[in-house]
Amino acid sequence: MAAPAQEPTLVKKDAHPFERAQLEGLMTKRFFYTQAFEIYGGVAGLYDYGPSGAALQSNIINYWRNHFIIEEDMLELDTTIMTLSDVLKTSGHVDKFADWMVKDTKTGEIYRADHMVENVLEARLKGDAEARAKESGQAVADAAPTANDKKTKKKAKSVAVKLPDDEVSAYHKILAQIDDYSGAQLSEIIKKYDLRAPASGNEVSEPTEFNLMFESNIGPTGQIKGYLRPETAQGHFVNFERLLDFNNGRVPFASAQIGKSFRNEISPRAGLLRVREFVMAEIEHYVDPENKNHARFHEVEHIVVPLLHRDVQKAGETTLKKMTIGEAVRSGMIDNETLGYFIGRIYLFLEAIGIDVNRLRFRQHMENEMAHYASDCWDAELLTSYGWIECVGCADRSAYDLTMHSNRTKRELVVQVPLKEPKVYQKYVPTLNKKVLGPAFKKDAKLIEDTVLGLDQDQLKALQADLANGSASVQANGSTFTLTPEQVAVEYKTIKESVRSFTPNVIEPSFGIGRIFYALLEHSFWAREEDKERGVLSLPPLVAPFKVLIVPISSNEQLSPLAQQVCKRLRKLNIPSRIDDSSATIGRRYARNDELGTPFAVTIDFASVAKGTLTLRERDTTAQRIGTVDEVVDVVQQLCTGRLDWTGACQKLPAYTGTQDVDA
Amino acid sequence: MAAPAQEPTLVKKDAHPFERAQLEGLMTKRFFYTQAFEIYGGVAGLYDYGPSGAALQSNIINYWRNHFIIEEDMLELDTTIMTLSDVLKTSGHVDKFADWMVKDTKTGEIYRADHMVENVLEARLKGDAEARAKESGQAVADAAPTANDKKTKKKAKSVAVKLPDDEVSAYHKILAQIDDYSGAQLSEIIKKYDLRAPASGNEVSEPTEFNLMFESNIGPTGQIKGYLRPETAQGHFVNFERLLDFNNGRVPFASAQIGKSFRNEISPRAGLLRVREFVMAEIEHYVDPENKNHARFHEVEHIVVPLLHRDVQKAGETTLKKMTIGEAVRSGMIDNETLGYFIGRIYLFLEAIGIDVNRLRFRQHMENEMAHYASDCWDAELLTSYGWIECVGCADRSAYDLTMHSNRTKRELVVQVPLKEPKVYQKYVPTLNKKVLGPAFKKDAKLIEDTVLGLDQDQLKALQADLANGSASVQANGSTFTLTPEQVAVEYKTIKESVRSFTPNVIEPSFGIGRIFYALLEHSFWAREEDKERGVLSLPPLVAPFKVLIVPISSNEQLSPLAQQVCKRLRKLNIPSRIDDSSATIGRRYARNDELGTPFAVTIDFASVAKGTLTLRERDTTAQRIGTVDEVVDVVQQLCTGRLDWTGACQKLPAYTGTQDVDA
Structure with missing residues (x-):
């Protein structure tokens, strides 16, 4: 992680300095998350999400699924966490992770x-x-x-x-x-x-x-070694053949998976940012290495993104360059359209769930920071009180993983594309006469065969010339073998190919959901001038754990049936809402729900019962509007499904002046 | 599992005998699921879900979340898979699982x-x-x-x-x-x-x-032993204090969790029905042991459910008794309203996702089958080609788990309820004079103190009488200690309690999502008389992996823009849909999507382009209707969100006669 410089200051709406301890206190008190096995003394790096955190996480994941999988027609996978050791040996994790x-x-x-x-x-x-x-x-x-x-x-x-x-x-x-x-x-x-x-x-x-992998044994004999996956990616690659077949043999297409991964950290720290068990959402986009354009690139090319180019980092600086994705790809700063497309889609995703885009940057990896096979890599980093944190990686992994798995399993993990015009060319092709070769060289025959079949075109040309002169020699395993034209022939043949066969390249946007979750909480957290002790979480309705608080203005039993009825109507619309009929003051009940990030509150008073009206309070402005039960429920539904914003809601519902219920 | 008898026959709409091999072939071919690490030879008991399976599973889970968590205002949790061994020692899993x-x-x-x-x-x-x-x-x-x-x-x-x-x-x-x-x-x-x-x-x-638990070590020292959880339930119980606090200290309430659990089966078998890694959805409903009524019982009491009572099983029979849940609870067959309520909700859930309720029964556990602490337990069993399979367990676990964790951690996992009228009673209360006791007994003083404080009322009464006579003796660790009135006093005191404190009982509906998933596939699978080789999956739109197939009638390039446009509109509505523009005949393309369970197909022909009409095909009946693009998209959206059924759709869209597009 590069040292933060030119950071946008962590200014919240109230301009109080951000205190991490205050946010962490809120997280525990309102059960967003807590250390796992707390009553047993806890275990570092393991966290349990409570009702508010689990709902927030689940909403982020659902939106991710809609934004990426459904919107882009990706092929979803759910592969096992328990992973055969051989697979992770091939991927390099057993040796290098x-x-x-x-x-x-x-x-x-x-x-x-x-x-x-x-x-x-x-x-x-x-x-x-x-x-x-x-x-x-x-x-x-x-x-x-x-x-x-x-x-x-x-x-x-x-x-x-x-x-x-x-x-x-x-x-x-x-x-x-x-x-x-x-x-x-x-x-x-x-x-x-x-x-x-x-x-x-x-x-x-x-x-x-x-x-860093958790190790275990599969089955009772202890003979099958397994690890808990450190990433979901390998589960995509081992299923590549079936995925390709599902997509009718064509690229580009993407597979996507959301699930838990594990790293047995030596000494976990920094709360949710470095943990031993975490949710990832990973996309593997398979593309022709000769054509990394993207059919929907035009949909994102106008988006202005803050980029931290590797040349800037090399100069020891962290100045962000803001430019459109179109410019960045055309200038070569971003390697190709597909990478650019995903950077745009990542930007839109983070913005929609409530990330402060002024605390977002895309940082390009330095050459020495990337894996040797990667051709480009950009991390979406979010600024938090821990500094700039990598939350999404977006890497071009080239053909590395599929090639490694193919070599290991001898399965052809390739795409075959019919050529419009067959490719015709000439090349040297060796033929081995095994009937003669076998008796002549016995156990070395196979070695000679492999050696000859492994020769390149120049070597084959030379071999042909030597054979034309009566005999040729090949080197193998430190020995020299002399071959005759009867044993081996080399022909210069005309080859006609009607199919092009290639290993697709893989572009991988990989999301650390827990890190995004934590950064979102920091970006959403502030406190009102008049109530500095209590925080407010300005989470958008899209991801807020609970959408509506239903507040009967007093514990009078006349109010309860309407509260129940409104709650039931909202539930049927799948809008998570909670009744707070505790004896706390109404201000305190609002404040408690500001802490949970609940965007709306519906207040039920005696006018509600008499005239069938509800007041609707918005969390950030604390403004209140009024309408009939039907109107308010309808507006709330539109607000929660993103079809209406608060400005729009204000056009539909008049301001609540505090007098409307007096004449009830 | 009891032997199946009086089974409803496995008759499908086509009346062909069910062949498991045919379904399994379809599952692999259309990548619903496959053995994990197939290209590495596979590992028994581990399965990867492909695009169709992952989408189906994700739809089942989403509906589960709506039906239970949101609709019933449950507190969702996401606790760690990696579990501290101490926790599972307390729960009994280390010794008995x-x-x-x-x-x-x-x-x-x-x-x-x-x-x-x-x-x-x-x-x-x-x-x-x-x-x-x-x-x-x-x-x-x-x-x-x-x-x-x-x-x-x-x-x-x-x-x-x-x-x-x-x-x-x-x-x-x-x-x-x-x-x-x-x-x-x-x-x-x-x-x-x-x-x-x-x-x-x-x-x-x-x-x-x-x-049967997978074992691992947490951290680099190997000193913290962990297991992959065998159920999600313990993650609820260890967080009980925070959950109760979140619910303002009140019961009843429920926590719910969806996630992976693990069992290191000795020799897995029966496909998805006995696996080493699986998704569970578990509810822990905390209730006052003295009042197991349920506020929403009236919503389910009219539902008729097929029950297999333990008395029937004892008689060696498997005759199902169909009765309303109301009757079953009132007659005592089902122990309490809360259990009855969940049996009703489980029934509604299974019915909604497409389970054939004629192949569903609720089987009560025999007394010797239940854990000693359980007061009642009913399994929702689904009939498959493997027999009747337990898919949902619904058990009253009493106060067992919370009591065990409380004993081990010394945390009071109790609910405190203010009593309307204070409870006044008399009891013997001992007082120890430590200043005298300590010097007199030295290291034994603590032992004596614990012993006296542990005496029951009868023993205290006797102690009081003995002390009145000058001295009393207590037994501890095999020794006898003589105590004087100066050291110990026993008073008969009037006690006034204003709070009732109790450990809640837990009613646990626990869903095996993978088993439900498999049973649903068997219940949905059939073949048309005219195409016996290919199967049809009659999955309801609610859970079908893809909702709409978009089929341009030919590969003519004029049809492509409209296909893309319809696809984009559906995507924006979060309706997963796929274009099949392959060169296969239209009948073959429909058939391929019948295999995927895609409920609707939108066909695009030249009339569509000329007149802006689409035909809409329904999978099970193969009936086709026609309408404008707007009309068809609107009907599809209503069909997919459950606001309309096919009969309703037919009222909105006229039948397609095959002539409407001729006059274009």
Whole structure:
């Protein structure tokens, strides 16, 4: 993650400084989420979503399904979480999906190696700054909290010790590259600067690799090894043949999957941003490598997106460039139309669910940051109190995964396209006479055959020439074999191909739903000037956990039947709504629902019963309108399905002046 | 599972006998589901859902969420799959969630013990029947396939050997009770009848227990043991305090959760009916044990449900009794209103998604079948080609789980209800004078304190009397301690309670979504008389994977823009639809979509382009109607959202006579 600079300030409508503790308090109090197994002491990195959080998450997922799967006619999948180890061996996860860890040599406490290095260096730099400030008689402002603050449970304490100038700059350089170090490099840094376990000051062990997949055994014999999937993507790739067949053998098309994935983090931190179990939504879009245009590109090309290009990052800057997706693709900044299309669709999705697009940027990966096979990669990053957080990755994975699975399983994971005009060309083709070859070379015959079939065109041409002279020799496994024209022939043939066969490239938009969920909460959270202790979550009706609060103005029993009736009508329309008939004041009941992000409240008073009217309150403005039960229910339904906004609602319902119910 | 008898016959509309292989072929061909990791050879008991299956499953789940969570204002949860071992130790799963297995003493092959016994005995009985038939000169009809057929990969072969009569009846008795045997009893049966491994004929080992939970470690130290949850229920119970608080401290209320659970089956079989990873939807309804009435009972009491009472089963019968839920509760057949209410809601849910209610029954558990703490339990069973399958369990779990978690964690998982009138009563209350007790008994003081505080009213009364006589003795840990009135006092006090505190009872409807999914497919599957090779899936629009097929009548390019336009309009309405512009005949394209269960097809011909009309085809009747684009889109939307049925649609759109497009 690049260091945030030129950040839009975290200003909310009330202009109070954002306090993460206040939001976190709200999350627990109103049961959005909580640490799992809390009554058993809890487990780090595992979270349970309560009624408000589960409903919000489920609404985000439903909209994702509508926006991507249904709107774009994607092929949905639901593949298993428990994954055969062979599959993850092929994908590289068994060998490479690991972090480096170090152990306190005396207490045995375990740290993620890069986090420990970062932690100790930051503490020393802080101590250095304090010492320098003392020297010059200045006070040092506490640094703003960063994601690093929670990286290890026991944070190294800073001591005011001045460091040599060159060491300060060395530390800064290390911290800038902390994500890129190998185990050996981390080991060298730890030794060179005598970095020690933050909690105890003891020496730490050599860094060792720890695979981040949860491991288990399938069946009673322990012979089938399985892992909990670290991503849903492999479940798409192993089903590619069936997906292609379902799509009548044609590309482009996309598969999509929403589901849980797992990473056995060494030391989870930063709340919902780094967890051991999380929901992902992944799209794998299969495309002809020779044509990455997108039929619906025109629908997004006008959208202006904030881009952080890799050249800008290379220059050490983070200035965002705002331009249309059309410009970005035409100028080559974004590699192709399909990538551009998805960047546009991701932007629209995030905006619709309520993300503050002023705290959104698309950051292109540096060349050394991408996997070697990837041709381009852009992350949608959201600015939170932890800094800029990668929430959606959008990568061109090229043909890598399908090729690897194909090599391993010997299944042809390719697309075949009839050519309009057959392709005619000439090439050298070897023929082996096995009847002669076998007796002549016995056990080496197969080796010779494979070698000859593996020769390239130049080699075959030379082989043909040699054979024409009576004999030719081939090298295999360090031996030389002499072949005769009777054993092998090479012909220069005319080839006519009527089908083009290729492994499709894969463009993968991959969404971390939990991270989006958390960023959305930060972006939606504020407090009213007149009630700073209580927060308001300005979630759009589309995703708000509950849409309507029904508030009888008093506990008088005359009001209850109408409250029940309105609630039932809304339920039948699948609009989640709750009655709050507690004895709290009406203001307090509104405030409690502002905390839940409930966008609308319907108030039932004696005029309602007498005249069949309801007042409708909007959460952000606290404005109230009035109408008949039918009118209000109708407006609420339109508001909740996005067919009407509050301005439109105000045109349909007159303002509530507070006098309309007096003459009842 | 009880033996099926008086089964409604598996008659479909075409009256062809149901062939499971045909349905299974369709499932694979049209990618409803397939064995996971197929290209790697597959893993038993793990299935991937393809586009048709994932969409169907997702529609079932969405309807479940609307029908239960939103309609009934339940509190949704999303708790972790990875579960702390302590939690599952408390729930009993670590000790008891196991099956017995035996191992072939020579090949090492593993069998689930009860399945092996069943398998061998069934083979012997079949051989016996053959031998007896030969004796009497009659042919033996092959038994209908049962779930047992797939219980072991390698099925024991029957050999025509006649058995003694008493052995035949012993075998039948064993088979009838096969689910209830302990390991020791299975061992005895295996030895007594010399049962051997079906594949090899070798002896098998003593039965050993195999825990069915997938085990893993959380974090890098291996010190935190975790299991993949075998049910979602424990995730509800550990969050009970927060849920109750969310509901303002009041019962009744329900929590609900939809998510994956896992069972590491010894030898999975029977397709989707016994798998290692599956989706569950579970409701935990918390209720006052002294009042299990339900406020909305009147909404379901008129529903007639097919009940299989435990008394009927005890008599060895399976006759269903059809009666209203109201009658069943009033007569005491169903224990309480809340159980009855959920049985009604389950019935409505299954009916709405397309289950054939003539192949549905509610079977009450026998007393010895229920957990000791359960007060009543009814399973919704669906009749499939595997027999009657438990698809929804509806159990009254009493206060068991909350009590166990409370005991273990020392948290008070109780509801507190203010009493209208305070409860006044008298009781013996001991007081310990610790200042005197401590010096007198030193390390034993705490033990004595706990012992005295644990005495019941009779014991306290006796203690008071003894103390009045100068001294009393208490027994603890095998020692006797003599206490004086200075150390301990017992008073007969008047107690006034203004709050009633109780552990709520839990009524749990628990849905196996995968089993319902499979049963629904069997109930929906048939073939037309004129096209027996191809199946039709008569799925209701509510759950059908795709709602509308858009069929341009030919590949003429004039038709394509209108097809795209109709498709886009439907997509914007979130109606999943697909264009089939392949070169196949129109009949073949309809047939392919009948296989997918697509309820409607919109046909685009030259009249459509010229006059703006579309024809609308209904899948089951193949009837076609005609209307303008607007009319047809509107009718389709109403059909898909359940606001209109086909009869209603026919009133809005005239029949297509085939001539309307000629005069274009």
